[in-house]
Amino acid sequence: MSERKIRVLVAKPGLDGHDRGAKVIAAALRDAGMEVIYTGLHQTPEKIAATALQEDVDVVALSILSGAHMTLFPRVLRLMTENGMDDVLLTGGGIIPSEDIEALQEQGVGQLFGPGTTTGEAVAYISRWFEESGRGVEA
Amino acid sequence: MNESALASLSPKQKGLIERFQSGQPLALSRVISHVENHRPGFESMLEALHGAVGRARRIGITGPPGAGKSTLTAALARWYRERDLTVGIIAVDPSSPFTGGALLGDRVRMDDLATEPGIFIRSMASRGSHGGLAASTRETADLLDAFGFDRILLETVGVGQSELEVASSTDSTLVVLVPESGDGIQAMKAGLMEVADLFAVNKADRPGADRLKREIEIVLALRSGKPGRPAAGHHGVDLSSLRAGREDPPQEERAGVADDAWEVPVIPCVASRSEGVEEVAETLEEHFRWLEASGRLADGRRAQAREHARLVLERAMGRQAMQAWESWLATEGADRELESRSPYAISRTVLSEVWPDAPTAEY
Numbered sequence: 001m002s003e004r005k006i007r008v009l010v011a012k013p014g015l016d017g018h019d020r021g022a023k024v025i026a027a028a029l030r031d032a033g034m035e036v037i038y039t040g041l042h043q044t045p046e047k048i049a050a051t052a053l054q055e056d057v058d059v060v061a062l063s064i065l066s067g068a069h070m071t072l073f074p075r076v077l078r079l080m081t082e083n084g085m086d087d088v089l090l091t092g093g094g095i096i097p098s099e100d101i102e103a104l105q106e107q108g109v110g111q112l113f114g115p116g117t118t119t120g121e122a123v124a125y126i127s128r129w130f131e132e133s134g135r136g137v138e139a
Numbered sequence: 140m141n142e143s144a145l146a147s148l149s150p151k152q153k154g155l156i157e158r159f160q161s162g163q164p165l166a167l168s169r170v171i172s173h174v175e176n177h178r179p180g181f182e183s184m185l186e187a188l189h190g191a192v193g194r195a196r197r198i199g200i201t202g203p204p205g206a207g208k209s210t211l212t213a214a215l216a217r218w219y220r221e222r223d224l225t226v227g228i229i230a231v232d233p234s235s236p237f238t239g240g241a242l243l244g245d246r247v248r249m250d251d252l253a254t255e256p257g258i259f260i261r262s263m264a265s266r267g268s269h270g271g272l273a274a275s276t277r278e279t280a281d282l283l284d285a286f287g288f289d290r291i292l293l294e295t296v297g298v299g300q301s302e303l304e305v306a307s308s309t310d311s312t313l314v315v316l317v318p319e320s321g322d323g324i325q326a327m328k329a330g331l332m333e334v335a336d337l338f339a340v341n342k343a344d345r346p347g348a349d350r351l352k353r354e355i356e357i358v359l360a361l362r363s364g365k366p367g368r369p370a371a372g373h374h375g376v377d378l379s380s381l382r383a384g385r386e387d388p389p390q391e392e393r394a395g396v397a398d399d400a401w402e403v404p405v406i407p408c409v410a411s412r413s414e415g416v417e418e419v420a421e422t423l424e425e426h427f428r429w430l431e432a433s434g435r436l437a438d439g440r441r442a443q444a445r446e447h448a449r450l451v452l453e454r455a456m457g458r459q460a461m462q463a464w465e466s467w468l469a470t471e472g473a474d475r476e477l478e479s480r481s482p483y484a485i486s487r488t489v490l491s492e493v494w495p496d497a498p499t500a501e502y
Contacts (some may be wrong), residue, residue: 002268004176004178005176005239005240005264005266007172019396026242029240030235030238030241030242031235031238032238033238033239033240034233034240034241035240035241035262036240036241036243037243037244037246038242038243038244038246038247038248038252038261039246039250039253040244041248043250046253046254047253047254049258050253050254051246051253053165054164054168054253054261055260055261055262056165056168056171056172057168059234071345073227073431083165107405109276116491
């Protein structure tokens with residue numbers, strides 16, 4: 001049995017054109033041995049959910065710098081749940097006030113990372129979540 | 140439907156297969172992962188679904204990095220959708236040989252297809268395979284086929300010796316080149332010329348496209364044993380000047396060329412603007428009709444099945460040998476033997492563990 005790779009979708013929803021952070025994270029996750037699906041700018045929640053489904057990712061990581069996080073995260077999460085992906089982690093990063101982070105986590109979103117986060121923290125978080133989820137060993 | 144294979148699955152896996160058969164995309168997606176990761180029971184899953192394999196037409200898309208394979212793949216998929224055909228796409232990107240990680244970015248060029256009903260895109264990392272496809276690409280194609288997609292587009296990583304592998308996994312092979320790949324088509328990796336059923340000269344609005352097209356056609360004409368004859372006769376490229384003062388080769392020299400041979404067309408296109416895509420797509424359909432009419436489809440499918448079975452056997456034997464190797468390495472005295480005995484003598488010892496009657500001189 002071959003080693004199970006962690007598959008992550010890194011997506012950039014919304015209208016802002018700043019994809020640097022998303023690309024840096026994508027490269028860091030790849031360098032940590034993960035398989036990263038990168039889809040580019042301006043992804044709608046519908047596209048993100050469809051891509052996550054077709055690619056059977058373990059994790060969806062969104063980069064949101066536009067301030068629309070309170071709409072985008074819940075919408076992606078709802079679409080994922082509706083499509084049977086309630087066992088997939090939704091996480092992300094961007095400029096998100098801490099009270100919003102709390103509110104989103106209460107809704108079922110995973111850890112969210114703000115400016116100044118090292119890529120190592122994000123990698124460690126996803127690796128740990130994957131291990132604890134048992135997705136690596138399920139039959 | 141293979142009942143015995145189904146019987147060997149766990150209730151959870153059986154449920155997954157049932158959802159697959161009732162057409163749930165998430166089930167397809169999860170079965171692909173199961174197979175790709177060789178999770179327990181994946182062989183039985185493939186066996187259970189095997190009866191439904193064989194309806195789809197498989198098209199391989201290969202060519203150098205940056206040639207526009209993903210863009211052309213997306214454009215072809217749109218053409219199929221306009222004709223109500225469903226499309227499964229497999230896009231392979233390289234894994235890092237150092238970390239095993241991969242950045243799979245082909246979807247960037249297929250962005251508008253993500254939510255298109257009737258299209259399913261799966262990115263795959265090559266995971267140590269050097270053939271331009273991932274080890275389980277064939278099996279993923281089988282699964283898309285069994286799920287009911289009409290066309291399967293299989294896009295290679297674009298580096299390495301992808302040609303033979305893609306050709307032995309698909310019915311038609313489309314090679315995508317760009318004017319920049321022009322220099323020395325003749326010197327190019329030989330495989331590319333041999334496996335192509337169709338060439339697309341992408342980004343044909345750039346200088347050098349005509350020249351590339353002519354060069355390919357000349358090489359093709361030389362190979363087909365009909366030098367001086369325009370290879371495809373498409374687009375009115377006149378190569379007759381090359382024939383001046385030359386006579387057609389005597390009949391016996393051309394004996395190797397079947398009368399119904401497929402003449403490989405070279406089609407210019409600009410995939411990003413969908414120009415020429417229609418002709419590429421129609422020619423692929425034509426190629427498939429020719430395969431059917433000439434009886435080559437059945438031959439080709441048999442060759443695909445043969446190659447797939449061979450690879451499975453090779454992998455299984457390799458695994459067994461590696462297990463024996465690891466346990467031999469762990470034995471006391473292994474280090475000493477490595478110093479004193481030749482690698483061949485050692486591999487004979489290891490091989491005899493797996494296969495007691497192994498011929499002694501076959502390496």
